Amino acid sequence: MYQVLYRKWRPKAFAEVTGQQHVTKTLLHELQSDRIAHAYLFTGSRGTGKTTCAKILAKAVNCLHPVNGDPCNQCEICTGIDDGSILDVVEIDAASNNGVDNIRDLREEATFTPTAAKYRVYIIDEVHMLSIGAFNALLKTLEEPPAHVLFILATTEVHKLPATILSRCQRFDFKRIAPEDMSKRLHYVAQQEGIDLTEDGAMLISRIADGALRDALSLLDQCAGQGGRVDEKAVTAAAGLAGREHLFILSKAVRTNDVPLALEVVDQLHSASRDMARVCEELINHYRHLMLIRSMEDASRYIVCSSQELDQLKEEASQYTMPAILHALSVLGRVLDHMPSVANRRVEMETALVRLCNPQLDGSNEALVRRMEKLESAMRSGRLTPSTQTSGTAVSHQPEAQKEHLESETVAENNIHQPVEETTAVPTKKKPSQQAVQPVPLTCWPEVLSELSQTAKPLHGVLDGSAAYEAGNRILIDAPNPLAKILINEAEHRDALRQAIQNQTGRRYGLGPYRREENSDQQDPMAALEKKLDALGIPMDKK
Incomplete structure (x- = not known):
């Protein structure tokens, strides 16, 4: 029967273990100096060599003719451990033997001396799966083990182990194997097996395996089974990396605010029975790639x-801004967390894409940053210019399209409402009835802002440091941030501001800008007095 590569080429000596020299070097030194601990803990991600090193260590402590700490792999003990005929080395899967009774049986067996070997070795794989009662039963044996017993615990989730277990073991952390080291091992195995493996194919397999040599050998086995040269194209097809065009179409739809295109892609994927949670994961990974490319010069590793796909990613990333990428990652991450608890995952995915295509529908901080970045970009390019104040007079430099939008504000029912943004450079004269109204500070403005922090976060952010004044049936807004005027002229934010004011005052007000040039004397009594004295020709002592 054919033996798969990862079993056939499992290391039988510490020197053959790839990428874990910090572990193998220490174990060899302990074996050579006869300083063997009674309990070892091997931690790390899957496929990094934990169980392999445990088996090598079990053979090394029992080998009749060790070679510089390594097992000889030829004596009857080594061969017996390899073929499973020697029962003194026991491998236990804690995932299926996690009860307290299983550990009690182990403790009873441990009291007996080995039948053939020097040490009775217990290799407990996935030890974090043991129950609390099983851990407590194991604790006493780990604390005072018989002289002929050696425990080797292996786990991928060391944080789940009790501190009492950790403190009684000698711990070794296995790292993810580097792609370069993995590629060398793959080339060696391919050469021995007569597999035509190219350099680009080996590196792609190494990156796909994500530090797990076992996964890399399994993928190499799968590629070799197709026949022919194992190159980048063959690996791409075998690993299922091809056919991800829908990710680029979705990211383009988000970038161009094309909601119909995004919903059409979701419909096609749903018709093809694609799981929406899996699609969401793929899209998150896609935006992660864009983030990495935007963040560093060479993100290929x-x-x-x-x-070919990397070139596509670079082209797509060049057309994205970092706030847009981070906004997409934030929205998709929240949706993925929420999907297990919803009845219709398709609707959840469609809602996320609609929000990404229309960031004004999302009240998150990431959406606000994305919108502000877009406004700043428009300002830098000259498409939009914020209003500035010179010598106390509001001057507007906005394009005609912006003016038309601002002038389209409607008059609120039973209230006078004027757009926040001024549309002419020359202040207009007010009617006598309007000039008679003296603006007074709105004392409940902090409470209004507090309510906006819950109902309209983007507007609350740009109103930081602002003030408001009551003038008859209008509230005049004095905001230093020019973006505040732009947001207030959007219907949803204007309505939210009016509602917050009404909730605090009990009245329905119109909104307008606070004109410093018309109210500066009332707000600064000293300036008004100086102006009157100057008109009478009386100098004012400013000392």
Whole structure:
């Protein structure tokens, strides 16, 4: 029967273990100096060599003719451990033997001396799966083990182990194997097996395996089974990396605010029976790639894809801004967390894409940053210019399209409402009835802002440091941030502001800008007095 590569080429000596020299070097030194601990703990992600090193260590402590700490792999003990005929080395899967009774049976067996070997070795894989009662039963044996017993615990989730267990073991952390080291091992195995493996194919397999040599050998086995050369194209097809065009179409739809296109892609994927949670994960990974490309000069070593797809990612990333990428990652991350608890995952995915295509529908901080970045970009390009104040007079430099939008504000029912943004450079004269109204500070403005922090976060952010004044049936807004005027002229934010004011005052007000040039004397009594004295020709002592 054919033996798969990861079993056939499992290391039988510490020197053959790839990428874990910090572990193998220490174990060899302990074996050579006869300083063997009674309990070892091997931690790390899957496929990094934990169980392999445990088996090598079990053979090394029992080998009849060790070679510089390594087992000889030829004596009857080594061969017996390899073929499973020696029962003194026991491998236990804690995932299926996690009860207290299983550990009690182990404790009873441990009291007996080995039948053939020097040490009775217990290799407990996935030890974090043991129950609390099982851990407590194991604790006493780990604390005072018989002289002929050696425990080797292996786990991928060391944080789940009790501190009492950790403190009684000698711990070794296995790292993810580097792609370069993995590629060398793959080339060696391919050469021995007569597999035509190219350099680009080996590196792509190494990146896909994500530090797990076992997964890399399994993928190499799968590629070799197709026949022919194992190159980047063959690996791409075998690993299922091809056919991800829908990710680029979705990211383009988000970038161009094309809601119909995004919903059409979701409909096609749903018709093809694609799981929406899996699609969401793929799209998150896609935006992660864009983030990495935007954040560093060479992100190829952190991205698992073919060279052709990498070029596509670079082109897509060049058309994205970082706030837009982070907003997409934030929205998709929240949706993915929420999907297990919803009845219709398709609707959840469609809602997320609609929000990404229309960031004004999302009240998150990431959406606000994305919108502000877009406004700043428009200002830098000259498409939009914020209003500035010179010598106390409001001057507007906005394009005609912006003016038309601002002048389209409607008059609120039973209230006078004027747009926040001024549309002419020359202040207009007010009617005598309007000039008679003296603006007074709105004392409940902090409470209004507090309510906006819950109902309209983007507006609350740009109103930081602002003030408001009551003038008859209008509230005049004095905001230093020019973006505040732009947001207030959007219907949803204007309505939210009016509602917050009404909730605090009990009245329905119109909104307008606070004109410093018309109210400066009332707000600064000293300035008004100086102006009157100057008109009478009386100098004012400012000392």
